Amino acid sequence: MFLTDVADKTEVIPLKLLVIGDAASGKTSLSFRYVTGGHRQSHILTAGVNFLVKRVEIEYNNRKIPIKATIWDTGGQERFRTLIPAFYQGGKAALILSDVTRPYTLENTETWFQRLREHAGDCPCLLVVNKIDLLEQRQVSDEEIAQHAEKLGIDYFYTSAITEQGVEETFLKLILEGYKYDQLLKTDKNKEEDA
Numbered sequence: 431m432f433l434t435d436v437a438d439k440t441e442v443i444p445l446k447l448l449v450i451g452d453a454a455s456g457k458t459s460l461s462f463r464y465v466t467g468g469h470r471q472s473h474i475l476t477a478g479v480n481f482l483v484k485r486v487e488i489e490y491n492n493r494k495i496p497i498k499a500t501i502w503d504t505g506g507q508e509r510f511r512t513l514i515p516a517f518y519q520g521g522k523a524a525l526i527l528s529d530v531t532r533p534y535t536l537e538n539t540e541t542w543f544q545r546l547r548e549h550a551g552d553c554p555c556l557l558v559v560n561k562i563d564l565l566e567q568r569q570v571s572d573e574e575i576a577q578h579a580e581k582l583g584i585d586y587f588y589t590s591a592i593t594e595q596g597v598e599e600t601f602l603k604l605i606l607e608g609y610k611y612d613q614l615l616k617t618d619k620n621k622e623e624d625a
């Protein structure tokens with residue numbers, strides 16, 4: 431039994447994930463919803479970086495892989511200035527948020543996408559259209575969203591931090607993409623060392 435225990439001990443993979451996008455698009459609420467399952471009532475504007483930790487097991491190539499995801503959220507500094515490069519550094523996958531009630535937040539995802547490319551290289555990312563519960567206030571159509579995602583060449587998801595719609599699915603995809611990218615970087619590094 432002791433031997434089995436040892437053999438079963440799989441390494442936990444640390445993954446840094448980024449949540450970016452315009453102020454008040456729901457970055458903190460969505461991250462908080464995913465990590466705790468609860469809704470964060472108040473809107474706290476902090477001028478630092480927030481991060482949350484979530485331990486999760488993913489399945490990849492018929493293997494169960496334990497992940498320790500660290501979800502980095504800009505903590506309000508997106509309002510004041512551009513984010514420091516250290517925020518992006520080592521990020522393995524990113525969510526770029528927009529708010530379905532404010533069309534310019536969708537437009538701005540292009541700028542966020544460029545910043546991500548500048549500071550985090552080829553790190554995979556997903557477009558998130560949040561606040562989908564606000565049906566009456568919705569200002570962007572499915573077509574506009576699809577076109578925008580296509581232009582950036584990335585997948586997109588609809589979410590609500592209130593009803594929890596799409597939250598689990600979006601973060602699971604984010605973690606899976608982050609894991610694959612992390613593995614790819616590690617393989618490339620090993621190849622370099624072998625050469």
Ligand code: GDP
Nearest residue numbers: 453454455456457458459473560561590591592
């Ligand atoms: P951040 O600046 O991107 O971190 O945005 P916050 O998470 O602080 O959210 C900004 C405001 O939008 C807050 O009042 C939230 O309660 C609200 N909010 C965030 N996500 C949703 C959502 O999915 N639906 C609705 N109706 N409100 C949301």
Ligand code: MG
Nearest residue numbers: 457458505506
């Ligand atoms: Mg926030």
